[in-house]
Amino acid sequence: MLPNTTMLPENLPEMIAKRVPQRLDLSSVSRRGFLLGVTASAGGLAIGFRPAQATEATSTEATSDAANPLEAYIEIAEDGSVTVLSSQFDMGQGSYHGLATLVVEELGCGWEKLSVRGVNGNTALYGNIAFGGAFQGSGGSTSIFTSWDRYRQAAATARAMLTQAAAQEWGVPAGEITIADGLIGHGDKAASLGAFAAAAAKLPVPGDVTLKAPDTWTEIGNPDLKRYDRVGKTKGQQDFTLDVKLPGMLTAVMIHPPKFGATVKSVDAAQAKAQPGVVDVVTIHRGVAVVAKDMWSAITGRDLVTVEWDESQAETRGTEQILSEYRALLDQPPQAVARNDGDTAAALAAADRVLEADYEFPFLAHAAMEPLNAAARMNADGTLEVWGGHQMPDLYQHIVSQVTGVDMANIRMHIMKTGGGFGRRAVGDADVVSEAVAIGQAIGWKAPVKVQWTRENDMRGGRYRPAYTHRLKAGLDKDGNIVAWENHIVGQSIMAGGPFGGMVQNGIDPTSVEGASNLPYAIPNLSVGLTTTDVKVPVLWWRSVGSTHTAYTTEAFLDEIAEAVGKDPVALRLDLLKDHPRHAAVLKLAAEKAGWGKPVAEGRALGIAVHESFQSYVAQVAEVSMEDGEIRVHRVVCAVDCGIAVNPDTIKAQMEGGVGFGLGAILREEITMTDGEVDQGNYDLYEPLRIDAMPVVEVHIVDSDANPTGVGEPGVPPIGPAVANAVAKLTGNRIRTLPMAKGMTT
Amino acid sequence: MTKFTLNGTEHTLDVDPGMPLLWALRDHVGLTGTKFGCGLAQCGACTVHVDGVPMRSCQTFVGDIEGASVTTIEGLSDKVAETVQQVWADLDVPQCGYCQSGQIMSAVALLTETQKPSDADIDDAMAGNLCRCATYHRIRAAIHEAANRLEA
Numbered sequence A: 001m002l003p004n005t006t007m008l009p010e011n012l013p014e015m016i017a018k019r020v021p022q023r024l025d026l027s028s029v030s031r032r033g034f035l036l037g038v039t040a041s042a043g044g045l046a047i048g049f050r051p052a053q054a055t056e057a058t059s060t061e062a063t064s065d066a067a068n069p070l071e072a073y074i075e076i077a078e079d080g081s082v083t084v085l086s087s088q089f090d091m092g093q094g095s096y097h098g099l100a101t102l103v104v105e106e107l108g109c110g111w112e113k114l115s116v117r118g119v120n121g122n123t124a125l126y127g128n129i130a131f132g133g134a135f136q137g138s139g140g141s142t143s144i145f146t147s148w149d150r151y152r153q154a155a156a157t158a159r160a161m162l163t164q165a166a167a168q169e170w171g172v173p174a175g176e177i178t179i180a181d182g183l184i185g186h187g188d189k190a191a192s193l194g195a196f197a198a199a200a201a202k203l204p205v206p207g208d209v210t211l212k213a214p215d216t217w218t219e220i221g222n223p224d225l226k227r228y229d230r231v232g233k234t235k236g237q238q239d240f241t242l243d244v245k246l247p248g249m250l251t252a253v254m255i256h257p258p259k260f261g262a263t264v265k266s267v268d269a270a271q272a273k274a275q276p277g278v279v280d281v282v283t284i285h286r287g288v289a290v291v292a293k294d295m296w297s298a299i300t301g302r303d304l305v306t307v308e309w310d311e312s313q314a315e316t317r318g319t320e321q322i323l324s325e326y327r328a329l330l331d332q333p334p335q336a337v338a339r340n341d342g343d344t345a346a347a348l349a350a351a352d353r354v355l356e357a358d359y360e361f362p363f364l365a366h367a368a369m370e371p372l373n374a375a376a377r378m379n380a381d382g383t384l385e386v387w388g389g390h391q392m393p394d395l396y397q398h399i400v401s402q403v404t405g406v407d408m409a410n411i412r413m414h415i416m417k418t419g420g421g422f423g424r425r426a427v428g429d430a431d432v433v434s435e436a437v438a439i440g441q442a443i444g445w446k447a448p449v450k451v452q453w454t455r456e457n458d459m460r461g462g463r464y465r466p467a468y469t470h471r472l473k474a475g476l477d478k479d480g481n482i483v484a485w486e487n488h489i490v491g492q493s494i495m496a497g498g499p500f501g502g503m504v505q506n507g508i509d510p511t512s513v514e515g516a517s518n519l520p521y522a523i524p525n526l527s528v529g530l531t532t533t534d535v536k537v538p539v540l541w542w543r544s545v546g547s548t549h550t551a552y553t554t555e556a557f558l559d560e561i562a563e564a565v566g567k568d569p570v571a572l573r574l575d576l577l578k579d580h581p582r583h584a585a586v587l588k589l590a591a592e593k594a595g596w597g598k599p600v601a602e603g604r605a606l607g608i609a610v611h612e613s614f615q616s617y618v619a620q621v622a623e624v625s626m627e628d629g630e631i632r633v634h635r636v637v638c639a640v641d642c643g644i645a646v647n648p649d650t651i652k653a654q655m656e657g658g659v660g661f662g663l664g665a666i667l668r669e670e671i672t673m674t675d676g677e678v679d680q681g682n683y684d685l686y687e688p689l690r691i692d693a694m695p696v697v698e699v700h701i702v703d704s705d706a707n708p709t710g711v712g713e714p715g716v717p718p719i720g721p722a723v724a725n726a727v728a729k730l731t732g733n734r735i736r737t738l739p740m741a742k743g744m745t746t
Numbered sequence B: 001m002t003k004f005t006l007n008g009t010e011h012t013l014d015v016d017p018g019m020p021l022l023w024a025l026r027d028h029v030g031l032t033g034t035k036f037g038c039g040l041a042q043c044g045a046c047t048v049h050v051d052g053v054p055m056r057s058c059q060t061f062v063g064d065i066e067g068a069s070v071t072t073i074e075g076l077s078d079k080v081a082e083t084v085q086q087v088w089a090d091l092d093v094p095q096c097g098y099c100q101s102g103q104i105m106s107a108v109a110l111l112t113e114t115q116k117p118s119d120a121d122i123d124d125a126m127a128g129n130l131c132r133c134a135t136y137h138r139i140r141a142a143i144h145e146a147a148n149r150l151e152a
């Protein structure tokens, strides 16, 4: 069964560019704009969401627009097992569990027979509401946001249909039927949901269903609820793309250009091809692939291939040169202005004192534990199946079609769970996925093939968090008030030139300035400028994107100002956050829980930071000491406001993980290049956090009835500046070059 | 031909003795619970027990395990292992789960050797196991909790 792709627009990449909103401003997205509606498709009717305008005319027709949540979002098998069909991708952050929670809550199906499967192929059904519904994708911590109404409503509708089916069969009033824990009941009658699923799916779909009242929720907000997928993950039973094994499958490893932008000039593969186990060596659009009967034969075969590269178009600068050019650009006026309140230049000129600080951020690798991979099989009937961590499945399907010439309707994307992602699996050119199908094509589809990157492929394969420099200036009046704030950011654009290029407007890539251009502090004269650089190192969103650097500079610089004017960093922030109660509330909560203002243990200091990303608000207090010149973070107290807490334990886990991920990055992680070649190839030189450096993390969730927002990314940004501010207290040293292992000495 | 015991049963492998045990297990035996993360003994995702000792199977070669007893995540069965896996689930440790086979293999080896590990013992035993999702906070708590339950 191939998905129905007739709902996919022909020109998807252009559509994405045109229709995805300028900035991911969830507060301006109208959820009501996407009502449960009907979309006609070749395979019959499917229930979907479409803009209110289109459905308003039909909404009065109550049940006449029959459509089916039991096909589009929820599958119930005869044995009562329930499969949630997820539009959202799970790379470990728990989005499958989140969507399942919404369904279990409204459907009453219980957890015992529940599973979740990723689906795609119909933008009307699965398009991300945060992206204007224009395409299916996971990113910007939007999975719960986009699913909140959609999946609750689908489940409530399915429940109504099951109730109706049972009422008809049993000849009793629908109002007397109960559904709980996977059982439909009436009096002493009870049956599994599976017993009525087929009949229910044939009923007209009610146009109007009532969602459960918050005070009757048993799953949403339940702090004791554990992830449905946890047990398999403790037994090695969770399958990833690494584990895809198809009959007769071959394994390929890649040789990528050593410098970004280089292309294959010639290949000498004679020795490799003579080696037992090696099946073929093929040149594709992204390099050379060694195809073998197993992974070890592919790896050893690869060592025997010699490739000559054409480096005429390649990036040959090293990171030292790139960064020194960025430093020089800070002295020039910014190319574009992202925000301009008042008259910052005049206010700086008139200020009593001006503080200034430059910051420097390295390229960072996502370095997820599962190196990138994808598998593909051409079937005898001409259909093509592709397995992988398809974070933007419709776009990837288009690219697969372009690479292979196979019609979209004959391509099936199998969406696998992945060993991490952190942004790396949402890439506009579908890199590893396109490799898998190109290799399949190059070997004449004589067997299914999986391409598996080695760690070195993954580390040196590009798509890094871009390097940036920042210059911040603050003007203070005689009383120590901040009268001016200027922030100039220099670095590459993540979105320019890709399918999201349309979001870059007036020289501003919103992902370069987010977190800086929406600075919440009340400062009358404020300007944020951007200079976008032309570097051939491929870059990408990296867990929390712009906030990975903007939170650091804004929150560390504000701390410097607090010190300069002799104010408490919490008190100063609260003064400036009068119009931002959600920022203020998490700040206060974290400060209070961490014992801010009370004495700390000898040799230790507290640092604090607050930052909003993707409409979730997080404050963190880090308790830090110096041990033999090294930074040691003992404890982090974190307060988070992400609206209604759908899965409190997952929120905690994401905050803990965000702290560890962000802490690793600021302490030691950096990708450097020498003459255009990446120096780090593995975890020996690229050093994520290990357990011995992990602090105790204490998470406090703000009670809220606001619509839920995401938590996959927002835990990352505050940890860097919180630690930097504590280190400044301990040592007087303001670290402005990252990673800190380097910045301590420069 | 290499003869060894795998998860309690006699096994023979007819592959290049220089092949890392990791790829032999995954591609030739068909046990995929043991994961590949780095190939360089840097991440611990491939950890198995060889005669009870945690080893990185990406740097252990088929030729080295002649006559040895190898246990993978699929073959864990004793009380320590069951307790560790139960606690791991109770504390909801895994996020993506990719590193967790290796984490659990290292934790089981630690708790088999040391009944009441200190934080420093945990650092020593577990620092070779990377978790990019940074579930470390819960891993530490789970090891302490497993020690408590095993003692009770």
Ligand code: FES
Residues within 6 Å of the ligand: B035, B036, B037, B038, B039, B040, B041, B042, B043, B044, B045, B046, B047, B056, B057, B058, B059
């Ligand atoms: S794969 Fe063996 S230690 Fe990383």
Ligand code: FES
Residues within 6 Å of the ligand: A092, A369, A419, A420, B094, B095, B096, B097, B098, B099, B100, B130, B131, B132, B133, B134, B135
């Ligand atoms: S749980 Fe994802 S790498 Fe550890």
